[in-house]
Amino acid sequence: MNRAATISIAFAAAGAVIAPFMLKPFGIFLISMWAVLTIAAIGLNLTLGYAGQVSMAQGAFVGIGAYTLALLTQAGVPYPIAFAASGILCFIIGWGLGYPALRVQHHYLAFVTLAFTTIVFLLLRNEEWLTGGIYGVNAIARPVFFGWSTGKAMDYYFFCLGVLTVIAFAVWWMLRSPWGRAFVALRENPVRALSLGLDTRRYTLMAFAIGSSLGGFAGALFASLVQFIEPASFALNRSFDLLLMVIVGGSGYFMGPFVGALVAVLLPEWMRVTEGYYLIIYAALIMVMMPLAPYGIVGLIERGYKALTVKRKPPAPMLTPERTAP
Amino acid sequence: MASFIQLLVSGLATGAIYALIAVGFTLLWQTSQTINFAQGEFVMLPAFFILIAMNYGAPFWLSCLIGIAVSIVVLGIAFKYIIVDPMLKHGVLPLVISSIALALFLKEAVKDFYSSQAQPFPVLVEASDVHIFGAVISSQSLVVLAVAIATVIGMTFLLNRTRLGRMMQATAQNPTLARILGVPVRRMVLYTFLLNAVLCAIASILISPIYLAKFTNGETLGMAAFLAAIIGGFNQVRGAILGGVILGILDNLSAAYLSSQYRAAFPLIILIIVILVRPQGLLGRVEERTV
Amino acid sequence: MSAVLEVSNLRKSFGGITAVDGVSFEVRDGEILGIIGPNGSGKSTLFNCVLGQLQPTDGEVKVDGKVTNGMRPRDINRLGVSRTFQLLQVFPQLSVRDNLILAGQEHQGTMFTRLIGRSDAGLGPAADQMIEFFRLSHIATEMAGMLSYGQQKLLDAAMAFMAGPRLVLLDEPAGGVNLTMLANLRERLQAYHAERKATFVVIEH
Secondary structure, eight states, X not given: OHHHHHHHHHHHHHHHHHGGGGSOHHHHHHHHHHHHHHHHHHHHIIIIIITOOOOSOHXXXXXXXXXXXXXXXXXXXXXXXXXXXXXXXXXXXXXXXXXXXXXXXXXXXXXXXXXXXXXXXXXXXXXXXXXXXXXXXXXXXXXXXXXXEOOSHHHHHHHHHHHHHHHHHHHHHHHHXXXXXXXXXXXXXXXXXXXXXXXXXXXXXXXXXXXXXXXXXXXXXHHHHXXXXXXXXXXXXXXXXXXXXXXXXXXXXXXXXXXXXXXXXXXXXXXXXXXXXXXXXXXXXXXXXXXXXXXXXXXXXXXXXXXXXXXXXXXXXXXXXXXXXX | OHHHHHHHHHHHHHHHHHHHHHHHHHHHHHHHOXXXXXXXXXXXXXXXXHXXXXXXXXXXXXXXXXXXHHXXXXXXXXXXXXXXXXXXXXXXXXXXXXXXXXXXXXXHXXXXXXXXXXXOOOOSSOOOEEEETTEEEEHHHHHXXXXXXHHHHHHHHHHHHSHHHHHHHHHHHOHHHHHHTTOOHHHHHHHHHHHHHHHHHHHHHHHHHHHOBOTTHHHHHHHHHHHHHHHHOTTOHHHHHHHHHHHHHHHHHHHHHSOGGGTTHHHHHHHHHHHHHOTTOSSOOOOOOOX | OXXXXXXXXXXXXXXXXXXXXXXXXXXXXXXXXXXXXXXXXXXXXXXXXXXXXXXXXXXXXXXTTEEOTTOOHHHHHHTTEEEOOSSOOOOTTSBHHHHHHHHHHTTSSOHHHHHHSOTTTTOHHHHHHHHHHTTOGGGTTSBXXXXXXXXXXXXXXXXXXXXXXXXXXXXXXXXTOOHHHHHHHHHHHHHHHHHHOOEEEEEEO
């Protein structure tokens, strides 16, 4: 598996580098969007897929990051500082949003984060003095580094790809460190984790904060990519979209967000022929896919690969013990 | 004072509709761990079933009956067997995703195949004003209130006073035990789906004359149902009723007395407070977890 | 020899039901203490109170002379107390080896050094040793969820030893395990006891 995975990742990486040279400007815009959304989805995959904390707030963090970058750069703050601020602010707010997760789980947590998303949307829309209200913020700058301007589509794509690479590596490192194991433990059995000495509180908050900060970085990139942001871009639908990306790609799989974001970006373009019916077909596809492959595309590939290559005897049946009262 | 009574009555009317939606929502959660993110769309859709029937020339009352019947088939039976049942073994989250997709599907289907414009919907009674204690109250509010209360009473009677209802409650509270006691659990689960469909259809008939029938109606209604269910208590039918009423009144009062910009945020803040302070909801019981 | 664990007058009631009523005992260093009783007699509740999963209604628990009432399970674990559970509590989506490393990693370094340090938190050799000791080598890379019940039970016990505990509380280690596996488990526990001089409290019915 490892060898096959390495080879396919190498091919995909080469593809990501070559692609912009073969695409028209709109195509480059799309793959830039893919890189941006992948970062946000990696963050959500960390919170939801690995640590098992349901969050419907990732879209809101993308929004907070985008507005932070847009407003700070327009106030004259240098780009690198504004960019860092987007992530840091989301880290802090995400840490705060993690506190409800210490008290409630599952659907309750889903609704707290959903409420948070709606409140952020209302703030962005109503606080005109700060955010420009429904008119949004426009003419958002793209950064210049040591004379390298990312103003052109291709340059900006490589900037996004670079950020994605750094973040992907950092997350990969974190997931293979003891932290990754601790996050999975949090998802699978918090009670047992606690009895093994895990500080489940701190890991839960970390999972939220880091996942949210990646949403913030994605938002910062998003702002400079589209150069015009408005509250509606960060309403509940954005959070749902990111959630779908993570699930469709394969939640809890490292490569899941990459694939999920790719599907989310390319599918609407491929289905242009269907004209207005794109969303219906998309929704129907998800409904068909969920019962067949709830572990997502990457999970499906992994299972398929295992079934093809490893001839193994079926696992010993799990005996359930007589459940006795304590 | 007069305007306060006015707001209170219209708040009660909206709240009663929310309660109907929220009750169905909690029933589905209890019997099959379904968090139906399409619940709002389930209320949006029956209005269009009725409009289609009327387009074929059926009178309004007959169209309503047809609408309820089609809702039972589509939102009750088809929803259970096609969407929910195949997902149950995969846990809560994949089903949440499916229901989000279903919501999108229904919304887009109405937009593409019926209309993206708000459609006028017949009222149950001609609009006229009723004067009570100097307050002017629309007859519509009163009729909505009456129908909603009658539905709630009927449903409470069904759940608490009939054999069938007790079997449904037993299924909701402890399916394993209910099965051992000879309750046909599978059929009872199906009945809760049918009951949910009927409640949604009635809510649709009540609310569509006010909001007009539009494909986006489900967004706010679904949110209201979640809020009501959580504020009142996710595992209690009467909690959902209380939550719906509280929400409806808050909605109307806050629109009148608070900044209308943040009207939508007000119930959300209450939701967050309730979840943090009393996660089981105002009337809910703590769901026990084993170590 | 001093007492590793002292329980005095421990009481725990749930509403009107008193599950544990005035239990006192002490376990000395290197001892194996068995607690026997029928189902529902409060054995697991006793464990949960000792380990901080439940707060006792009354009475006192001391580990190495230090009162642990009110401490969180993870802090009690840090004092060198670990446990197994009556119902299976392994992490099904982690490999056997990762389950073991997880069981010891929080005792190594700080949050920060665990992030930037080695992937196995320096516990790889210890985990491999434990895998060999409990004869799990042939399934070391399998997901724990794929193991048979008896194997998971062995893993569960092995995890309790990863942090090198001084006191291990075993909650029905033999429950639901077939005889061959049970002999294996018993032998391994005895061997561990002989080798490390750890103190055991075992629940069985």
